[in-house]
Amino acid sequence: MWYFAWVLGVLLACSFGIINAVWLEFQGYEGEAEQD
Template identity: 55%
Template sequence: MWYFSWVLGLGFAVTLAVLNAIWLEVRADQNN
């Protein structure tokens, strides 16, 4: 079941990237 850990890691990386992008957008809006 190597694919399970691979998909789990991929989903975690994607979620982290999306949250990081949203956080950067919110921080940019607060600075203006």
């Protein structure tokens, strides 16, 4: 049953990274010039 915890941990880490990347895309990077 340990593999369930392992898979959940991996999925949680991956989803956290994806959400961070999407949030950064919409938030804009520090010092980035606004382009319209």
